[in-house]
Structure formats: C-alpha cells, structure tokens
Amino acid sequence: MNILWFRRDLRLADNASVAAACQGAEPVFPCFVIDPWFYQHPEIGAARVRFLFESLAALDANLRSRGSQLYIFHGNTLEILQDLTHQLCDQGRSPTLYFNRDGQAIYGRDRDRAILKFYRELKLPVQLGLNTFIQTQGDRRETWHRDYYDYQHQPCHPAPERINTPALDLNLPQLTLAELYQQYSRFFNNSETLFCGGEPEAIATLDSFLQQRFWGYHWKLSRPWLAQQGATSHLSPHLMFGTISCRTVYQQAKARAQALDNPKATFALKAFRDRLRWHDSFTQRFHYHPELGEQNRFAEFDELYTPEPLDGQKLDWFIAWQQGLTGFPLVDASMRQLQQMGWLNFRMRAMCATFLTINCGISWHHGARHYMNCLVDGDVAIDHWQWQMQAGVTNPMSGNLRIYNPTKNLRDRDEDLQFVHDWLPELRGFTLDEVLQQVYWRESHYPLPMLDWAATRRVNGKRVSQLRDRVQARLRAEGGAELEEAIASHQVVKKYWQNSHQRYRDSQQQSDRAKVKSKNPRPLQCDTNNSAIVTSKSPN
Numbered sequence: 258m259n260i261l262w263f264r265r266d267l268r269l270a271d272n273a274s275v276a277a278a279c280q281g282a283e284p285v286f287p288c289f290v291i292d293p294w295f296y297q298h299p300e301i302g303a304a305r306v307r308f309l310f311e312s313l314a315a316l317d318a319n320l321r322s323r324g325s326q327l328y329i330f331h332g333n334t335l336e337i338l339q340d341l342t343h344q345l346c347d348q349g350r351s352p353t354l355y356f357n358r359d360g361q362a363i364y365g366r367d368r369d370r371a372i373l374k375f376y377r378e379l380k381l382p383v384q385l386g387l388n389t390f391i392q393t394q395g396d397r398r399e400t401w402h403r404d405y406y407d408y409q410h411q412p413c414h415p416a417p418e419r420i421n422t423p424a425l426d427l428n429l430p431q432l433t434l435a436e437l438y439q440q441y442s443r444f445f446n447n448s449e450t451l452f453c454g455g456e457p458e459a460i461a462t463l464d465s466f467l468q469q470r471f472w473g474y475h476w477k478l479s480r481p482w483l484a485q486q487g488a489t490s491h492l493s494p495h496l497m498f499g500t501i502s503c504r505t506v507y508q509q510a511k512a513r514a515q516a517l518d519n520p521k522a523t524f525a526l527k528a529f530r531d532r533l534r535w536h537d538s539f540t541q542r543f544h545y546h547p548e549l550g551e552q553n554r555f556a557e558f559d560e561l562y563t564p565e566p567l568d569g570q571k572l573d574w575f576i577a578w579q580q581g582l583t584g585f586p587l588v589d590a591s592m593r594q595l596q597q598m599g600w601l602n603f604r605m606r607a608m609c610a611t612f613l614t615i616n617c618g619i620s621w622h623h624g625a626r627h628y629m630n631c632l633v634d635g636d637v638a639i640d641h642w643q644w645q646m647q648a649g650v651t652n653p654m655s656g657n658l659r660i661y662n663p664t665k666n667l668r669d670r671d672e673d674l675q676f677v678h679d680w681l682p683e684l685r686g687f688t689l690d691e692v693l694q695q696v697y698w699r700e701s702h703y704p705l706p707m708l709d710w711a712a713t714r715r716v717n718g719k720r721v722s723q724l725r726d727r728v729q730a731r732l733r734a735e736g737g738a739e740l741e742e743a744i745a746s747h748q749v750v751k752k753y754w755q756n757s758h759q760r761y762r763d764s765q766q767q768s769d770r771a772k773v774k775s776k777n778p779r780p781l782q783c784d785t786n787n788s789a790i791v792t793s794k795s796p797n
C-alpha cells in the first residue's frame with residue numbers, strides 16, 4: 258500500500274510523489290492532514306486557509322475522476338501518520354510512504370525528521386520527491402544555477418490516468434470537506450475573493466497569462482492598477498500551494514516565447530521566468546536557513562529590529578499603516594488592497610515595507626507578520642527574506658539602500674489615480690495635483706500625512722546605513738567564507754541587472770528594426786528594478 262501524503266503540492270500533474278506512488282500495481286492511499294498547529298499559528302491568514310481548502314476540494318474531485326479520493330485527517334501530523342501506518346500494518350498491508358520535500362518552517366522540518374525516523378525504526382520504505390527544485394545534498398551555491406536549469410529542463414511527470422484506491426476501514430479522525438469548512442468557519446468571514454484555489458484554476462490562470470496577459474509584463478508589473486487587473490501572472494498562491502509546478506510554468510512560458518519569436522514577448526517572458534527562479538532560490542535559502550524567518554541576517558541589526566511588542570507612537574503608526582490611514586495615498590491604497598484581496602504587486606509590497614521599517618522605524622518582524630496574516634500567497638521563505646531586504650538588512654556590500662518614495666511612486670505609477678480611487682473612496686473626485694497639494698483635507702475624512710517622509714527617511718535611513726557599514730567593516734575585518742558569500746551575493750544582483758538592461762536594449766533594437774519594417778513605430782517601455790534601487794542620496 259502506497260501512502261501518498263500531500264503537503265504543499267496539491268496537484269496531480271508534474272508531482273514526483275504522485276508519479277512514483279502510482280506507477281506500479283500497488284494500491285494508493287492519498288491523504289492530507291489538517292494539523293491544528295498551523296491554524297493556531299500567529300502568521301496564519303484567512304485568505305490562505307480558504308485557498309487551501311478550495312485546493313483540497315479540487316484535488317479530491319480530480320482524484321475521484323480517476324477512481325480515487327482524498328482522505329482528510331485532523332490532528333497532529335506525526336501521530337496521524339504513525340496511527341495510519343500501524344493500522345495498515347495490522348491489516349497485513351506493508352505501507353510505503355511517499356511525500357515531496359519542500360521548504361519548511363522549523364516545525365515542519367522537525368515533524369518530517371520524526372516521521373522519517375519512525376519509518377526507519379519500523380524498517381518501512383519512504384520515497385521522497387521534490388515539489389519544486391531544491392538542492393537537498395548540502396548547500397552547493399556554486400552549482401545552484403546549473404542544477405536549477407537542469408531540473409527545469411527535465412520532462413514534467415504526467416498525471417496518472419487511473420489511481421487504484423481501495424476502501425479501507427480505519428479508526429482515525431477523518432473529516433469530510435463539509436466538516437472541514439464547518440470546523441474552520443472562522444476563516445470564512447470575508448465573502449470577496451480574487452484567487453480561487455485548485456489545479457484546474459492554476460492551469461486556467463497560466464493559460465490566460467501566456468495567451469494574452471503577459472504582454473508588457475516587464476513594465477506593467479510595477480504599476481499597481483495594471484498588476485491588479487492581471488498584468489502579472491497572479492500565480493503566486495498556486496505556486497505557494499503547489500496547485501501547479503514551477504517547472505510546468507517555466508516550460509510553458511519558455512515554449513510560448515519560442516513560438517511567438519517576438520523581441521517584446523521574449524523579453525517579457527524572460528523577466529517572468531527570472532522571477533520563477535527567484536521563487537525557488539528563496540525556497541532554497543530557507544531550506545538551509547529556516548532561522549532567517551525570525552532572526553536578522555546580520556546580528557548588528559538586533560539593536561534596531563526586534564519582534565518586541567510596539568507601544569506609544571510606533572503602535573499608533575503601525576495601526577494606521579495596517580488600516581491604510583497613514584495619509585500617504587499609495588501606501589494606504591496598497592494596505593487596503595492587501596487587507597481585502599490578500600495580494601499586492603511587488604513594488605507596492607516593497608514600498609509599504611520600506612515605509613514601515615525606514616520611515617516609521619518599526620521592525621520588519623511586525624510588518625512581515627501582518628503580510629502573512631493577509632497574503633493569499635504568504636510564504637515565509639519569500640516574505641520574511643523580502644522584508645529583511647526592504648528593511649536594509651541584507652546585501653551589505655552594496656552601497657545602495659532602497660527607499661521607495663510613495664509620492665514619487667504615485668506620480669510615476671498611478672498618475673491617473675485609478676488604483677488610489679479604487680481603494681480610497683475618500684479621494685474620489687480629486688485630481689493628482691489636488692491630492693499632491695492635499696486640498697482634500699477640508700472636504701474629506703482622508704487624513705493628512707502622519708509623518709514627515711523626508712525627515713524620517715533622513716534620520717532612520719542614516720541609522721540603517723550606519724549598521725550596514727558596520728556589517729561591511731566586520732565582514733572585511735574577519736574575511737573568510739562569510740565575506741566571500743556577501744561579495745558573491747552582491748555581484749549576482751549587480752550582474753543580474755546589468756544583463757537585464759543589456760537584454761532590454763537588445764530587444765528594443767530588434768523591436769525598433771521590426772517597427773521600421775512595419776512602419777508602425779511604438780516605443781518599448783522598460784521598468785526594471787533598477788529604477789527602484791536608489792542610493793540614500795536620491796529619493797525614489
């Protein structure tokens with residue numbers, strides 16, 4: 258009997274464990290464990306729970322269409338799997354456990370270790386697969402790129418056509434989907450949802466992106482209104498719960514670019530595939546450094562960024578930030594979008610993060626937790642590292658500290674106020690100039706800015722820069738592996754943007770040549786991250 262334990266890989270296609278468990282004649286027992294630990298975790302978010310349950314329902318339907326079903330258990334994962342294994346053994350079945358490795362928080366990592374130990378002690382086999390690419394045989398950064406692309410170019414596993422699952426008599430705490438929804442109804446108070454879970458939905462989302470929505474991806478991705486309308490893929494919750502594999506997305510995006518053979522499409526889809534790689538590289542880092550979910554990457558920052566509870570003005574600012582009442586329209590529109598949709602585009606996530614950490618001087622720990630509570634794609638491996646990046650903790654060898662200016666971004670990224678008007682009804686009817694001149698304050702309930710952006714940036718930005726200098730000085734004084742790693746990380750980022758700009762220039766030239774031929778010139782727009790990377794001397 259093959260126990261097929263689903264985790265963050267809620268799909269049948271290109272799922273290594275599904276393919277391996279279903280390839281022979283052995284009966285297969287697909288299951289998922291609802292472990293109450295996760296639902297009491299301070300970083301749990303309603304949008305994610307909803308998406309997860311939808312994905313489980315879709316997986317169950319998919320399995321049923323192939324002669325199987327999903328068994329949902331409720332309780333401590335280790336105990337459930339131990340009981341299940343014992344009961345199958347008692348019935349004379351010799352179980353093999355199949356599951357996919359993944360980036361895991363410390364709880365999940367300890368649980369997996371305990372399960373492997375339990376199977377070892379019983380001398381029963383365990384088959385481990387990969388949900389998405391990660392190096393599991395030691396941290397080998399030098400070969401990561403090569404290994405990553407080797408994996409992406411391997412053929413995807415097809416979904417099995419039939420799955421043989423016998424009826425079993427088990428004495429375990431089992432839940433139907435209806436019972437599951439009922440038991441966790443506290444997560445279902447928000448009726449609106451933008452993202453729908455499940456493998457068919459993931460495939461449809463990828464299809465619509467690659468058919469049409471991806472055009473102009475590279476410059477639209479920083480514009481919050483266009484991103485909200487679907488200019489980016491919106492695949493993040495699907496990649497987070499594994500309703501589609503990163504490899505499937507990678508291969509289809511690459512095939513689409515090749516089929517179109519158009520410089521704009523090539524550039525846009527390469528920028529998109531680069532982000533898929535970032536996704537896996539964040540997962541990889543977390544695999545070996547789960548402590549970075551809690552700890553500052555460099556201890557020098559412990560004096561500035563701590564998870565200690567907030568009080569006084571900082572608490573007031575934090576609440577205003579959460580509620581979208583800071584008086585900075587683009588920050589507030591973003592925070593309200595996050596609250597309601599559970600999603601934000603990259604630039605707004607980053608801008609709101611620097612606003613909280615640099616301008617409000619509040620630790621990234623608080624912001625990261627709030628994002629996790631709201632995000633439908635909340636993934637601690639990406640979220641917490643991104644927060645550290647935006648807070649200025651990482652990449653100390655770079656002389657640049659990114660600080661996003663919400664007013665400049667309003668002018669540059671939402672000049673017609675479509676995004677701001679959508680989320681801030683208080684400002685509807687006011688033009689950009691009127692908003693910038695704050696003429697609304699007598700007629701609207703919308704607040705005036707709660708802080709002086711330039712002054713807070715100067716004071717707190719200086720403090721962060723000084724800490725970065727201290728990290729750099731220590732690394733240089735100590736030398737060794739840590740210094741080499743810090744230099745290498747800096748070089749990777751620098752080289753990435755240099756290459757990206759070169760690719761952009763090449764694609765623009767090709768596009769211009771094609772336009773001359775067709776006598777219908779239209780300039781290609783570019784919005785690479787470099788326009789967001791600024792030294793602390795030039796506010797963005």
Ligand SMILES: Cc1cc2nc3c(=O)[nH]c(=O)nc-3n(C[C@H](O)[C@H](O)[C@H](O)COP(=O)(O)OP(=O)(O)OC[C@H]3O[C@@H](n4cnc5c(N)ncnc54)[C@H](O)[C@@H]3O)c2cc1C
Nearest residue numbers: 489490491492493532533536603606607634635636640643
């Ligand atoms: C402070 C902060 C917190 C973030 N937290 C998360 C998070 O919890 N979960 C999450 O998936 N992304 C997170 N991101 C990254 C990014 O904002 C989202 O992945 C992206 O906005 C999701 O939208 P999309 O699927 O339309 O992305 P697309 O632009 O279509 O990108 C395709 C996929 O690539 C990956 N990706 C895109 N950008 C990044 C990035 N900068 N770093 C790593 N992977 C990326 C995602 O899996 C995404 O689905 C965070 C960014 C910041 C600045």
